[in-house]
Amino acid sequence: MFARVISAQTAPDRVDSAVRIAQEQLPGVREQPGFSGFYLLADRTSGKLVTISLWQSHEDLRAVEAPAAQLRGRAAGELGVTTSGVNVYEVAVAA
8 A cells, every 4th residue: 555645734724725625525536546545634723734645556646646736736726735745655554
């Protein structure tokens, strides 16, 4: 399994809007081959966001990179979200 981890920042008063956008996108993401899970972590005080999406294979993860980049662009435009890092990890241990 593989995980894409994205660190981002928005204004604290825009966190709820970021959560809403993520919830709107989830039905379509769940239909993608290899999708295994999604988490949005939010610090409502600072506006820091971390997303973790889980994929069965590296190929599955790569197949959704372009749509994921478009979503980040939408969030940047609508919410002023800035992305500070996009990383891919192999999930070595899961419980």
